[in-house]
Amino acid sequence: MTLENAIAGYLKYTGHKGIDISVALIDCDGVLYDSMKNHTLAWVKLMKKNGIKCSRDEFYALEGMTGTEIIKTKFKSGAGKNITDDEARALYGVKTRYFQELGGAPVMPGVERMLEALKQAGVERVVVTGSQQPTILQRIDEDFPGMFGEKVTGHDVKRGKPNPEPYLKGMQKAGKQSNQCIVIENAPLGVQAGHAAGCFTVGVTTGPIPEKDMYKAGADIVYKNMDELADAIPTLLAALNAAKA
Numbered sequence: 001m002t003l004e005n006a007i008a009g010y011l012k013y014t015g016h017k018g019i020d021i022s023v024a025l026i027d028c029d030g031v032l033y034d035s036m037k038n039h040t041l042a043w044v045k046l047m048k049k050n051g052i053k054c055s056r057d058e059f060y061a062l063e064g065m066t067g068t069e070i071i072k073t074k075f076k077s078g079a080g081k082n083i084t085d086d087e088a089r090a091l092y093g094v095k096t097r098y099f100q101e102l103g104g105a106p107v108m109p110g111v112e113r114m115l116e117a118l119k120q121a122g123v124e125r126v127v128v129t130g131s132q133q134p135t136i137l138q139r140i141d142e143d144f145p146g147m148f149g150e151k152v153t154g155h156d157v158k159r160g161k162p163n164p165e166p167y168l169k170g171m172q173k174a175g176k177q178s179n180q181c182i183v184i185e186n187a188p189l190g191v192q193a194g195h196a197a198g199c200f201t202v203g204v205t206t207g208p209i210p211e212k213d214m215y216k217a218g219a220d221i222v223y224k225n226m227d228e229l230a231d232a233i234p235t236l237l238a239a240l241n242a243a244k245a
Contacts, residue, residue, distance in 0.1 A: 003236065006221040007243045010200050016179040019240045023181045024118050025170040025199065028129035028136065029063065030186035030206050031226070032144070035105030035136075036060060042098035043070070046091065052078035060207055064161030064189035066130045066154035067092040096133050107143055108206060110226030114184075115147050117233035123182075127151040128170045130160045150174060162192035167199060182240070184229070188217035195219070200240060204229055 007019070029035045040056035047054045052074055062070050068088040075081040083091075118125055125148050127140060132154035140148060150173040157165045171181055183194030183201040188209060194201035195218030203214035203222040214222045221236075223229040
């Protein structure tokens with residue numbers, strides 16, 4: 001997919017007459033942090049302790065949903081159980097403990113360069129994550145000082161990704177329209193959410209999900225890693241902001 005074709009396709013399916021990017025709506029796990037390895041280990045441990053057979057790859061596919069939504073989904077499909085909100089929150093607390101026991105996930109290589117490129121271009125940065133863990137939100141402020149203003153978390157929405165609500169909420173907090181926002185995601189469900197919100201959606205294959213699945217989910221363009229995206233930011237923004245239907 002060439003950038004020119006990606007932009008033309010975006011304008012066609014959204015009906016926008018032009019693009020004026022001033023905000024980047026940025027996912028957390030798998031984008032800011034190389035954390036999905038530990039998340040999948042923690043999820044598998046939780047499920048197996050509750051008698052549910054699963055693999056780590058299943059949770060890469062569910063990435064972007066809120067933690068309680070993942071628990072309800074897996075208990076229903078894996079054990080035929082309909083669990084309550086309170087039960088899901090309690091189980092999510094156990095999963096969070098398992099995740100924390102694995103140690104802090106490293107910052108994703110290249111993401112600091114990507115954020116700096118956005119900042120230098122005058123593009124506001126907003127975190128949009130399905131996470132409900134206060135520790136990760138605190139880490140964002142510590143690891144990326146001054147980089148983020150608003151945040152949307154799993155506590156702010158009723159419906160997590162792939163529903164567009166998280167990205168619609170991010171747009172609302174930033175006071176922008178969809179053709180003023182770019183979404184940066186590493187997971188198909190997050191890509192679906194960004195696409196459904198009407199934003200130009202960038203996929204980055206930082207995990208095992210192949211490029212073709214990102215495009216299938218609705219990504220407008222896909223980069224191999226955060227370093228490649230960081231290098232592309234100036235050209236990408238210039239092309240987007242010059243686009244007219």
